[in-house]
Amino acid sequence: MKSSLSHWVRAGAVCCLLLGPALSPALAGTVKVGAIFAVTGPASFLGGPEARTAALVVEKINKAGGIGGDTIQLIVKDSAGSTEKAVSFAKQLIEEEKVVAIIGPSTSGESMAVKKVAEDGQTTLISCAAADVIVNPVARYVFKTPQKDSFAAQMIFEEMRRLKIDTVALASGNDGFGKAGKEQLEKLAPAFGITVAASETYDSKATDLSALVAKLKANAAIQAVINWSVVPAQAIIAKNMRQAGWRVPLFQSHGFGNIEYVRAAGAAAEGIVFPCGRLLVVDALPAGHPQKALLGQYKSEYEAAYKEEASAFGGYAYDAMNMVAAAVRQAGNDRAKVRDAVEGLKNFPGVGGMFTFSPEDHNGLTIDSFAMMTVRDGQFVLYQGK
Amino acid sequence: MSLDLFLQYLFAGITYGSIYAIVAIGFNIIYNTTGIINFAQGEFVMLGGMIAISLLEYLPLGYAIAAAVLITMAIGALIEMLFIRWLESPSVLRMIIITIGISILLRESALHIWGESIRSLPYFYGNEITTFNLGSVHISPQVVWVIVACAVMMAGLSVFFRSTPIGREMRACAANRTAALLCGINTRNMVTLSFMLSAGIGALAGCVMSPITYTQYDSGTSLAIKGFTVAILGGLGNSLAAVAAGILLGIIEAFSVSVVPLAFQDAIAIAILLLILFVKPHGIFGSSEAARLKDF
Missing domain, CATH: 3.40.50.2300 (Response regulator)
Known part of the structure; x- marks a missing residue:
């Protein structure tokens, strides 16, 4: 039985080899x-x-x-x-x-x-x-x-200026996205008059950040936290901050644009502010918006x-x-x-x-491709300011 | 460092530590009866969480967790029967390789069944932002659940292994399989039982930690590494030592945040593991006399 099976397999393989070139014109x-x-x-x-x-x-x-x-x-x-x-x-x-x-x-x-x-x-x-x-x-x-992540950083800092926040803490994952975001934030902060008082990196597989939150919380000068990652830690940091009874605003990157993280963070996700593309709030867009359809x-x-x-x-x-x-x-x-x-x-x-691409711009988007969003009652909504 | 910060770190450390400890206890049970390290232990933790989350649609939380524990125990038994039971006096190395294979199999099956998204059980008490205050320290009620679950399991197991006939038979198996066989103990059943027991404990751990750490198809791997570190640190086979070692590692990790970035947490755990293996390979609480009597 065994030998006859391998026979068939071999025969099949030969057939494929023979038919291969014959079939390719059809493709x-x-x-x-x-x-x-x-x-x-x-x-x-x-x-x-x-x-x-x-x-x-x-x-x-x-x-x-x-x-x-x-x-x-x-x-x-x-x-x-x-x-x-x-x-x-x-x-x-x-x-x-x-x-x-x-x-x-x-x-x-x-x-x-x-x-x-x-x-x-x-x-x-x-x-x-x-x-x-x-x-x-x-x-x-x-x-x-x-x-671009620089657009996201810019949007966040502009909002902070409106809220009169001038001292922040950064937390980022140690993956490519986190590192690049951290770099952009640290580079752009001085231009907006914002001081980065602490910058912490965590493992992208981190399952609990309460020690990191405790460390940041101990610094009373920090008025807001910006977290930059695309991993479940986005939901974990929100939970740990609220569990520690720390009420400062939490800003996230566009990596937060997945409703799963909102569900994972539950009540702790309420009030998180982040920039993102408009897909998340498509129903709230005005009828004439060029992207709505x-x-x-x-x-x-x-x-x-x-x-x-x-x-x-x-x-x-x-x-x-x-x-x-x-x-x-x-x-x-x-x-x-x-x-x-x-x-x-x-x-x-x-x-x-x-x-709109050009030889100088291979991203082709402008800063208004982002909108600021927040979480209300477990849903993404357009952020209207505080 | 202020007292508040000190206590906050301490509690964060105890939380991580209890989680590691429960995983390490699972390693120890199978090690105690078979002398092998079951590298699929982390996957039992993941399965427990995942099954409970799926059952939550049909059952209340308590029943869903109980059912998840029983189902995972059945899976543990099935795995032992399919992959390990029929082996004629397998070498330790071969059994370890088999368990690594099983862990990959379970992980990939979980990916096909539940997909790649993160899931979690709801908080057993309150929600994501509920805390109670111990002085100036804020603690999530779920942390208490984890610590209590860890303590109850440890106490239960210690009674089970010391005072019940089956527990003693399982220990006899670990000490010397041939001698146990000659004494009329069905060693094969004992091995199956140890897989069921450790699968059940893993599953329960997966359920209590799910609201804190979330559950994903591949969340077992990193837990298994930490659990293994802790099991070695405490001395293989000793559950009480595993708890102490787990909490010790958790606290070291938590306090390390004040000097190095959190991203180095795993590096610290591995460095400790290496140090222990070099300096005191039988664990901080193990005895070198006992270790010499083991097979390896």
């Missing part, structure tokens, strides 16, 4: 797009929605007849948040799969590592990670869809397909995938031309905002 009308997302691992809350969103966008385009008759083949690689894996997947996608462009990776650390691979392979990379350094200085082939459409499509709430993270992949599709539609299945087409996108409506 001629395919445009290969690579995707590297942290679908599993510590950054899976980013990569999961991103991979699902990209699949949704591709399915929709293919159902509508593809791009000029060609279907898009999305090749998703799960980096599990590991930089090494992301780099080797990027090489594989560029050299073996010969993809026309790559969307992702999900995290800033991975994106920085893959940046060079994309440049060397002369393949467009549209990162879904937030750190400024990904597109600053500009690399010819590297773009990104999330809003698109945001509503993405939200309802995603929620119908996956029975979970759409987050800002999935939106990053939505924009990246649509940009690649728009560029291919314009320039065809050609790496160099697709790069030029992406750089040429003007007033491109996306979940993150209206994108």
Whole structure:
């Protein structure tokens, strides 16, 4: 029995080998797009929605007849948040799969590592990670869809000025996003007349921050806390601050834009202030807002397909995938031309905002792509000031 | 350092410490009967939390936790029967590799069943911002639950292992399996029982800590590392020492925040583990005499 089974397997393998070349002409009308997302691992809350969103966008385009008759083949690689894996997947996608462009990776650390691979392979990379350094200085082939973290820092400091807060504490995760954010905050604070009295880093897998909170609380000069991370610690720090009976305002980064964290922090999430794209508050937008229709459409499509709430993270992949599709539609299945087409996108409506790329700006968003939000009764609402 | 800050650190340390201690106790139970370290212990903690969270839709909190503990115990027994029971006198190394395999299997299954999102049980008493004050120190009621659960488990186990026939049989198994067999003890059943027991304890720990630390499909790994450190620190096999070592490690971690960034917490734990392995490999509370009599 055993031997006959292996016989079949071998026969099957031979058939595949023989049929392989014969089948490939049938696949001629395919445009290969690579995707590297942290679908599993510590950054899976980013990569999961991103991979699902990209699949949704591709399915929709293919159902509508593809791009000029060609279907898009999305090749998703799960980096599990590991930089090494992301780099080797990027090489594989560029050299073996010969993809026309790559969307992702999900995290800033991975994106920085893959940046060079994309440049060397002369393949467009549209990162879904937030750190400024990904597109600053500009690399010819590297773009990104999330809003810059410097914009987020600026929004937070402007709000602090309105609230007459001048001494703050920073807390950040020790991952790429946390480090980049910390750098931006420390760089921009003096320009707003704000003193950073303490700056603490915690492990991105931290499960309790009460000791850190106790340390910060002991410094009576601190008037507010800014936490910068994309991990569950965002909810934990909120809980630990309130449990310690510390009532100073808590500001978070745009990494907080996932309703799961609000649920996780429960009552402690109330009143957290953070900048984020408008997807979270789509229902509250005025009817004439240029993004309203698109945001509503993405939200309802995603929620119908996956029975979970759409987050800002999935939106990053939505924009990246649509940009690649728009560029291919314009320039065809050609790496160099697709790069030029992406750089040429003007007033491109996306979940993150209206994108206008240029040779100097590979993020394409302005500061008004962010809005300040807060949490009220367990929901995200537009922040109206105190 | 002011007294307030000192006490606040102390309580943070006791909280971490109790969590580590409960995980370490799970390691110790299996070690005590089989002489192996079950590296899937952290996954039992994760499973307990996850199952309770899922059952919460259908059952009240208390029943959901009880059911989660029983289901995890059944999973523990099933794992032992499927992967370990039929092995003919397996080497320690082989059994350890098997448990590492099981931990990966459980983690990946959890990813498929529950997805990658973070979940948590509601606070048993009050909510996320409820605290009571001990002098100027604020403590979350859930911390008290963790400490009480840890104390009750420790007391229960200590009575179980010292005073009940089954507990004694399990200890006999650990001391010398062949001799235990000759005395008419069904050693295989004892091993199954120890897996059930440690799965149950892990699951209960997963439930009481879930509101504080949250539960995610991969939250078991880091807990297992800490639990292992604590088990070694206290001296393998000694549950009382594990609690003392757990709280000691927790307090060291909490106080270290005042001098180094919190991100170094794990580095401190690992440094302590290495130091103990070099200087006193049988643990701070273990005796070198007893350690020499063990297989390895």
